[in-house]
Structure formats: structure tokens, C-alpha cells
Amino acid sequence: MSNHELLHQTGTRIIELDIEGMTCASCVARVERKLGKLDGVEASVNLPLESARLRVPDSVTDQQIVDTVNATGYKARIRETSPRPPEPHTHGEHGEHGEHGEHGEHGGHPHEDHMSHGPAASTLRPRLIVAAILTVPVFAISMVPAFQFPHWGWVAGLLALPVVTWAAWPFHRAAAVNARHLASTMDTLVSIGVLAAYLYSAWQLFANPLLTEHPGMESPGGMGGALYFEVAAVVTTFLLLGRFLEANAKAKAGDALKALLNLGAKDATVLRDGVEHKIPAGQLVAGDVFVVRPGEKIATDGLVTDGSSAVDASLVTGESVPVEVGPGSQVTGATINTSGRLLVRATRVGSETTLAQMGRLVSEAQTGKAPIARLADRISAVFVPVVLGIAVVTFVLWLALGGDLNASFTAAVAVLVIACPCALGLATPVGLLTGTGRGAQLGILIKGPQVLEDTRTVDAILLDKTGTVTSGKLAVRHTLALNGHSPADVLSLAGAVEAASEHPIAHAIAAAAKSALPDAGSLPGVKDFLSAPGGGVRGTVALNGTGPGQTVVAGRTTWLEENGIFPGDEQRRALATEEASGSTAIWVAVDGKPAGIVTLGDTVKPGSAAAIAKLKELGIRPLLLTGDNAAVAAQVATAVGIAPEDVFAGVLPQGKVDAVRKLQSQGSTVAMAGDGVNDAAALAQADLGIAMGSGTDVAIEASDLTVMGSDLGQLVQAIELSRKTLGTIKTNLFWAFFYNAIGIPVAALGLLNPMIAGAAMAASSVLVVANSLRLRSFAK
Incomplete structure (x- = not known):
């Protein structure tokens, strides 16, 4: 079924799941594949958020969804079920765009609760501390002859035992759960590698109790490399450190969305029968009149009925200049009243507020999947079994060609450890999580991963004059x-x-x-x-x-x-x-x-000319679109630096759609920016629809990217952020692929110590997350 058909079919709903136990891209691929086998179900699974978003036909029950995930070896919980009307538009070829469902009473958002799920740093910290304390002496006495003493191997084995059992338990448990379902993941490689190194060493020691009788010797003949207790302990410690740093970094990546969801006012002072009553903001209903004093947050979206003031909307729109409001002015929840006392009549409450809609848009974007990530999914689906096969072949070939059991074992373990696809699974979602979160802080809402691809290819942008270029x-x-x-x-x-x-x-x-x-x-x-x-x-x-x-x-x-x-x-x-x-x-x-x-x-809005000049620098041709006459259009075009031949004047709403189609027929990838009802059709027709948030709901609904402010400079900023986010994801994927492509052959050739392989594997994941976190500093 095509995306267009899916978006417009009736009898479907959106389900969001919390999924526990996923650790790598292979887990994501397995869950998506299993859910995809249910008739009519489409699922997008997010690793860092440990969540999934599904479009489910009414013929499939919630319990079937949960049972399918549980049968795959993970633990699922329904987070939210929302009936959905047909979507107002789609771009046909463009995959899914953000749907706007309900997310709980009073505008709450499921992500807010979910941020605590997953491999939290607090649960990993004690295991990491114990592993580090015990690994240091194991490494020292195993690798430094000066620290060795008679029968030191037994001491090393005893010290390493808690490390490879209790400290490494998260890896072993995940591997066992998947094994019961005849599946394998990254944890399978880690668990096998660590246990193989420890059990092989223990077998050597029990087979020859005098193996380390003399300091500096691992066997009576002086043959080194028979014991690998330090390998098992060091690899475990490095991987736990990597997981710990990942957990901290992923928590930071979600900070922007958490901050957005926490912007709302907690209380409201409502007027009932002329008397003020303080109530939780979530209890407001449409039609309530509430008081907003200077310095207070506006509790919900509404209409000013009395008073005048300046409202600081920077937290929501990204614009720093306060907006003057008076009777009849629309105000947005979570913005701050800076001066006068206002009476506001609530018009939108709970999940209908602008803030709740922003949260949904950001959340849906973060749970989506860019086309570039599909390649990673396809590879990870077969990656672990292939690596296990490579490890076995490596062991057999080394043994057959060289006859050295120790060298064969070392090379096989190094292959298992270096190949773990952690970075591959984190490359796309962590970049998307950070980029969309930063966008939310700047008043920029990116509806989905496909938008990132679209911003890269756009080479022409139609700017609606009134409300976009002009005030x-x-x-x-x-x-x-x-x-x-x-x-x-x-x-x-x-x-x-x-x-x-x-x-x-x-x-x-x-x-x-x-x-x-x-x-x-x-x-x-x-x-x-x-x-x-x-x-x-x-x-x-x-x-x-x-x-x-x-x-x-x-x-x-x-x-x-x-x-x-x-x-x-x-x-x-x-x-x-x-x-x-x-x-x-x-x-x-x-x-x-x-x-x-x-x-x-x-x-003309301040900054419009500078923004249009920046669009040109980005390789995007700006064109002006207006229903006004040619003289008015020409004057505005001249003022902002748009060429006379790039002006469409006297254009009716249908003519705006025709203008988009004309440019598309000429081979251009077209973006359209507008803010009115009469822009909605053109926004839907464009390859990339950009709604200026000062405009109407229908324009925002019809768009792919929303700028919550009214400044054209924010539009440029939105394109730059989208492109930078896509660039970060591509960089992450390149290094994840490059790392495995280089690391596995090097390990198979016996040129990589398993301890170094463990450190490199942990470092690759941390580097991918750290690279994504650079988006948090994207400046205005």
C-alpha cells in the first residue's frame, strides 16, 4: 500500500509503544520486521527513545501489537492510542508527514514520561564502578610482569569473575532473551566474546593448574597468550563505559523536548462569578476567563478580553521582541506577560494548544525514519549472523593455516568485539533527536525525517508576499x-x-x-x-x-x-x-x-532582504508570489532583492498551485512559504511546504516545516538547521559503516587486540552521539 493510500485510508489509528530491551540497530530491524508482518501495520521504531509509532488498522488489536513485540523478545507497553481522521494532504512520494493525534489529558505528552526509560546511567553506574575497580588489578597483573606472583592466574580469574558475570549481566541477559527467539543482536556478539575469553582462560588454567606457577610465565614453556582474563574484564569495562556515556548523551539529546514540554504554566487564576480562583492549568476549559498578571505565564491559548500588555513569546516562537497585545489579540499558552494585567478567554486547552501541538510535531519527527536510515536497517538485519559466521571462519582458517590455537582464538574474539553495530543503530535517531529538539528551542518544527532530505535538494522557493515577506x-x-x-x-x-x-x-x-x-x-x-x-x-x-x-x-x-x-x-x-x-x-x-x-x-518585514540574500547563498532561487498587482509586487521585489522575472503577481489561490507546478515541470525542487488559508493548497503541492507560524492552522497543517515566528530569517535558519541535521546524520552513518568495514578485516587478520577492539567499539558509539550533540549549539 502506498503512503498516500495509508494516509487517507479510513479505519486506522495511531499507536505509540514503549519498548524495553532494545540495544542496537538489529533490535530495531527485528521489531519493525515482526510488526510489519501484521496485515496493514506500519511501524517506525526509535532506538534512543526506546519507542515505536505505528499506524494500525482496526482489524488488528492493541493486544496483538503488544504480544507480537513480546514474542520477539522485548517488552512492550501501549503508551497512547488515538483515533485519527484522514490526513489533509500528503506529498505522494514523500513518505509520512507528521500526524497530529491526541497525547493525553490536558496536553500532556508521552515523551515526558518516557525520557526515564532505557539503559539509564543510574543503573549502569554501579556495574561500571565495580568493573573498573576489579579490572585495573586484573589488567596490571596480567600485562605487567613486575606485578606478577606465583599462581597469579587464579587471582586474575577470581577478580575477573564478577566483572564478566554481574557487571556484564545486561549483555548476557539481552543475548539470552534473543537466543530464545532464535535471534541475535549486538549483545550476542559482546556476550559470546566476553564469555569465550573468560571460559577459554579458565579451561586453560584448570587443565594446567601450574600454568602461572612462576611470575612472568603463563606456561611452563614460556608460551604467552594462553590466558585472556584481562581481555574479558577490559572489554566489559570499556563497553559499560560506552553504554554509560551513551545514556548520559542521549538524555542530553532529549533535553530540548523535555524543556519544551515543561514550558507550560502550572496554575491559572480563573474568574468565576467575578471571583478569582487558582486552579491547575490543566483544569481550564474553553470559554474560561483567566487573569494573567505581569511576569506570569499565560496558562493556555486564548483571546485577550481586557487589558493591554507586551507578551514575550520567545520561548515558543524564537523571536526575542515582545509583542504588544490588547482586547481582541490572540495569545499563546506558555508565553510570558511582561507588563500590564490581562484578562484572557481560553480558546484552546489541553491537547489542542499550540504548545501541545509543537510537542507532538517534534515527537513525531523524532520517531520517524529518514530514507537514508533504511540502508542501515537493512544491513543490521543480517549483520550479526554474518559477523558470527566471519568469527567462526576466522577461527577455523587461523587454526588450519597456522595451527596456533591462541592466535586463532584472539582473532575470532577481536572480530566479535569490533563488529558490534552500536554506532550504526545510534547514527540516525540521535542526530534526529538532537536536531529536532534544537529546532523546537528556536521555534522551528520539523515534521519528519523526510523533510531533512527535501531541504537538501530544494533549489527554488516561492515566498508569499503578504505576511511572509511583508508584515x-x-x-x-x-x-x-x-x-x-x-x-x-x-x-x-x-x-x-x-x-x-x-x-x-x-x-x-x-x-x-x-x-x-x-x-x-x-x-x-x-x-x-x-x-x-x-x-x-x-x-x-x-x-x-x-x-x-x-x-x-x-x-x-x-x-x-x-x-x-x-x-x-x-x-x-x-x-x-x-x-x-x-x-x-x-x-x-x-x-x-x-x-x-x-x-x-x-x-517589508525587517530582515526580509537579508534573509533572501542568505537564501541565494544557500543555492536557493527566491521567487515572489502575490495576489497584489504587478506594481505592488515589483516594488516589494526590488526592496528585498528578488529579480523582476522571478515575480508572480495577481495570482489567485489556484494560481499559486499552478506556479508551484510550473516550476516543478521545469525541473526545480520547489519550496513554498506562506501563512494564510489561501496558501494551504500550494504548501501541499510544493516539494517542501514551509508555514510561517504567525499564520493559520490550516497552513501549518499543510506544511512540512513550521516556523513559529513571523521573521523570514527564521525560515532560512530552519533550512540551515535541517541541512546541518541531515549532514550530521550522514557523517554518523559514514563513520559507523567505515568503522565496521575497516575493523572487521583488521581483526580477522589478527592485527587487533580484543581489548583495543572493545575500546574502539565503545568509542565509536560515544563519538556518534557526541557528534550529534554538536547540534545543540546551533546558533540563531
């Missing part, structure tokens, strides 16, 4: 005075009469007039106000606050003519010149004569 809000650019009036008087008169109107143009003129007043004064009052929809306004204004006032008419040419005012030809040409530049021009007439022209335009 989408009109602002006064300049005022032209006529018939002896001053620009300041024209703006003040226009602002006074427009202040009584609700039109966006009126708001912009009134705001500009008010900001031009000295000492934060107020605009003159207006009498006899009249508004004509789509035409303009009229009223009487006393500019100095005294006298009968002046009749002010502001609006389009037709509105002035309806009021008996007829601008002259030269004045009309001045208006036409302003409009030809892509601006909106409004007449202002005083006492029956044109007094001036106020010119307004959409404002």
Missing part, C-alpha cells in the same frame, strides 16, 4: 500637502476623522497621525461622522480644539466627487503617480477642497 499591515509612507496646507495638518485631520472608522486603512492613518503628535498627545475629536463602505469617511474636526471645526473628507476619488469635491488634473496625476508605485493613495479634502494625499503601503 501584511498597511503603514503610512508619506503625506503630500496641497493648496497651502502642511503635511502635519493634513495627517492630523485625516487621522482624526479616520480614528472613528474600523477599516484597516483608517487604522493605519490614525496610528501614523497619533505617533506624529508631540508628547503622546491625543487626536482631535470628530463630530457628524459618516462612513461609506469601500468609499471613505467624513466628519467635522476642530484641529485646535476650538471653533466650529473643519469638514474633512477622506477616501477615494469617487467619494470626494460624491461630496462635491473635484480634484484638478495636476492633482489627479499626483495621485496616479503614487498609485503607479504600488502604493495605496487616499485623498484628504478640507472644507470642500483637496488638501493632500496620504500614501500607504504594506511594510
Whole structure:
């Protein structure tokens, strides 16, 4: 069944599992393979998080899922089951994108509980300490003749015994569980290698009790290499150290998501019958009105009903500048009220909040699997059995060709130890975990691993003008005075009469007039106000606050003519010149004569030009897409550095889809960035849909990558982070493959001591995780 069919089929649900006992890529491959044999089930298993995300048809029960995993040798627990509606879109060839299911009451998130699962450092620490304490003397007396004494071999064997049994128990237990199911994993190699080294040495010692009777000798004939107690102890210690460091590093990799999920307010002060009551934030319901005092977190998404303030949304959006809010403003839960007291009516609570949705998106991205990781899965599925075969062949060939039992044994054990595919299993998920977590901290949500691949290949990006490149809000650019009036008087008169109107143009003129007043004064009052929809306004204004006032008419040419005012030809040409530049021009007439022209335009967002220049540096061709006329589009394009031939003007919503398809037909891999409902179809059609988070839910749902802020610079940052995350994963996989490709032949040739092999194997896993953790320092 294709991804498209899966995403749109009915009668399916999403199940999330916690899975205990997985240790390497082979475990992941086995679980996915077994679950995949259930009809209609698709599973993605994550090693660092010890979790799985499944799409399950209704014909398969939850218990069947759990039983299948348990029968494979691991322990599964259902974390969450969520019915799902059909997805709104897919990219066909693109694999799965993030689904948005419910994750528990009050917006809780399963990952928050799950972070404590897995091989926690606290459980490994005592085993590592005991192993290290006992291994040091074993290594010293085995390798340094000066420390040896009569019958030192028996002492070394006794000291090594707790190391290869109790300390190495996690390896042996996992190997035994898998063996019962006729399977093998990384732990199988470790367990066999450690036990083989110890038991072979013990057999040698019991067969010849006088083997270490004399210091500096392992046999009466002086033949060295008969005892390998130090190999068994050192390999165990190194591998435990590697596991311990991995556990610490993986915990750090998940810190970003934990921090995101903990952002929400714990309490809320709700107003009921005019009385304030403090309740847990999770108990809020839609429609509740709650109080937010200065310095407090906003408890949930809502609408401001009273008060004004500045809200610091940096924790959610990544933008550092506080946003001014007042009655009618939308606010987001977990943001911080910095100044005034606000009354907020809850509109979204629990799992519907922006914060909960962010958590789901990040979680789903982290449990996904990039196409590049599939190669690792296929290899790991057969890797361990092949390595066991290579070890046996190595032992037989060395014995047949050289007749040296000790050399044959050493080479075989080295092959087993060096081949453990830990790094292979960690390469992709730890990189993805860290990259997506860092993105969440920066207000960037990457919906899935496929997005990383898409950002690498994108070579053209369509930018919706309004709300993406520009603010989408009109602002006064300049005022032209006529018939002896001053620009300041024209703006003040226009602002006074427009202040009584609700039109966006009126708001912009009134705001500009008010900001031009000295000492934060107020605009003159207006009498006899009249508004004509789509035409303009009229009223009487006393500019100095005294006298009968002046009749002010502001609006389009037709509105002035309806009021008996007829601008002259030269004045009309001045208006036409302003409009030809892509601006909106409004007449202002005083006492029956044109007094001036106020010119307004959409404002380019600060940083848009710099962001577009950076896109070009990344090898991405920026194109402007807008429903506005060509003059407006050309003006904005020039301001931000987009070439005239890369402008699509006068485009309707369907035309935006056609623009994406046109570029795709020319061989381009196309990204689309937008924030409105009319952008959703184009976002879905694009190879990479990028929603600006200041926009609508439908735009965010239709996209692959979401920027929670409104700054175009964050879009560039999102692409850079995605590419860097993909680069880190590829680097991890290269070294994991390279390490095994080089290490196994070297070990088989007898050129690698098993102790060094153990240290190298542990180091490879730690290095892969450490390389991934570098993403935590990705800067703004």
C-alpha cells in the first residue's frame, strides 16, 4: 500500500509503544520486521527513545501489537492510542508527514514520561564502578610482569569473575532473551566474546593448574597468550563505559523536548462569578476567563478580553521582541506577560494548544525514519549472523593455516568485539533527536525525517508576499500637502476623522497621525461622522480644539466627487503617480477642497532582504508570489532583492498551485512559504511546504516545516538547521559503516587486540552521539 493510500485510508489509528530491551540497530530491524508482518501495520521504531509509532488498522488489536513485540523478545507497553481522521494532504512520494493525534489529558505528552526509560546511567553506574575497580588489578597483573606472583592466574580469574558475570549481566541477559527467539543482536556478539575469553582462560588454567606457577610465565614453556582474563574484564569495562556515556548523551539529546514540554504554566487564576480562583492549568476549559498578571505565564491559548500588555513569546516562537497585545489579540499558552494585567478567554486547552501541538510535531519527527536510515536497517538485519559466521571462519582458517590455537582464538574474539553495530543503530535517531529538539528551542518544527532530505535538494522557493515577506499591515509612507496646507495638518485631520472608522486603512492613518503628535498627545475629536463602505469617511474636526471645526473628507476619488469635491488634473496625476508605485493613495479634502494625499503601503518585514540574500547563498532561487498587482509586487521585489522575472503577481489561490507546478515541470525542487488559508493548497503541492507560524492552522497543517515566528530569517535558519541535521546524520552513518568495514578485516587478520577492539567499539558509539550533540549549539 502506498503512503498516500495509508494516509487517507479510513479505519486506522495511531499507536505509540514503549519498548524495553532494545540495544542496537538489529533490535530495531527485528521489531519493525515482526510488526510489519501484521496485515496493514506500519511501524517506525526509535532506538534512543526506546519507542515505536505505528499506524494500525482496526482489524488488528492493541493486544496483538503488544504480544507480537513480546514474542520477539522485548517488552512492550501501549503508551497512547488515538483515533485519527484522514490526513489533509500528503506529498505522494514523500513518505509520512507528521500526524497530529491526541497525547493525553490536558496536553500532556508521552515523551515526558518516557525520557526515564532505557539503559539509564543510574543503573549502569554501579556495574561500571565495580568493573573498573576489579579490572585495573586484573589488567596490571596480567600485562605487567613486575606485578606478577606465583599462581597469579587464579587471582586474575577470581577478580575477573564478577566483572564478566554481574557487571556484564545486561549483555548476557539481552543475548539470552534473543537466543530464545532464535535471534541475535549486538549483545550476542559482546556476550559470546566476553564469555569465550573468560571460559577459554579458565579451561586453560584448570587443565594446567601450574600454568602461572612462576611470575612472568603463563606456561611452563614460556608460551604467552594462553590466558585472556584481562581481555574479558577490559572489554566489559570499556563497553559499560560506552553504554554509560551513551545514556548520559542521549538524555542530553532529549533535553530540548523535555524543556519544551515543561514550558507550560502550572496554575491559572480563573474568574468565576467575578471571583478569582487558582486552579491547575490543566483544569481550564474553553470559554474560561483567566487573569494573567505581569511576569506570569499565560496558562493556555486564548483571546485577550481586557487589558493591554507586551507578551514575550520567545520561548515558543524564537523571536526575542515582545509583542504588544490588547482586547481582541490572540495569545499563546506558555508565553510570558511582561507588563500590564490581562484578562484572557481560553480558546484552546489541553491537547489542542499550540504548545501541545509543537510537542507532538517534534515527537513525531523524532520517531520517524529518514530514507537514508533504511540502508542501515537493512544491513543490521543480517549483520550479526554474518559477523558470527566471519568469527567462526576466522577461527577455523587461523587454526588450519597456522595451527596456533591462541592466535586463532584472539582473532575470532577481536572480530566479535569490533563488529558490534552500536554506532550504526545510534547514527540516525540521535542526530534526529538532537536536531529536532534544537529546532523546537528556536521555534522551528520539523515534521519528519523526510523533510531533512527535501531541504537538501530544494533549489527554488516561492515566498508569499503578504505576511511572509511583508508584515501584511498597511503603514503610512508619506503625506503630500496641497493648496497651502502642511503635511502635519493634513495627517492630523485625516487621522482624526479616520480614528472613528474600523477599516484597516483608517487604522493605519490614525496610528501614523497619533505617533506624529508631540508628547503622546491625543487626536482631535470628530463630530457628524459618516462612513461609506469601500468609499471613505467624513466628519467635522476642530484641529485646535476650538471653533466650529473643519469638514474633512477622506477616501477615494469617487467619494470626494460624491461630496462635491473635484480634484484638478495636476492633482489627479499626483495621485496616479503614487498609485503607479504600488502604493495605496487616499485623498484628504478640507472644507470642500483637496488638501493632500496620504500614501500607504504594506511594510517589508525587517530582515526580509537579508534573509533572501542568505537564501541565494544557500543555492536557493527566491521567487515572489502575490495576489497584489504587478506594481505592488515589483516594488516589494526590488526592496528585498528578488529579480523582476522571478515575480508572480495577481495570482489567485489556484494560481499559486499552478506556479508551484510550473516550476516543478521545469525541473526545480520547489519550496513554498506562506501563512494564510489561501496558501494551504500550494504548501501541499510544493516539494517542501514551509508555514510561517504567525499564520493559520490550516497552513501549518499543510506544511512540512513550521516556523513559529513571523521573521523570514527564521525560515532560512530552519533550512540551515535541517541541512546541518541531515549532514550530521550522514557523517554518523559514514563513520559507523567505515568503522565496521575497516575493523572487521583488521581483526580477522589478527592485527587487533580484543581489548583495543572493545575500546574502539565503545568509542565509536560515544563519538556518534557526541557528534550529534554538536547540534545543540546551533546558533540563531
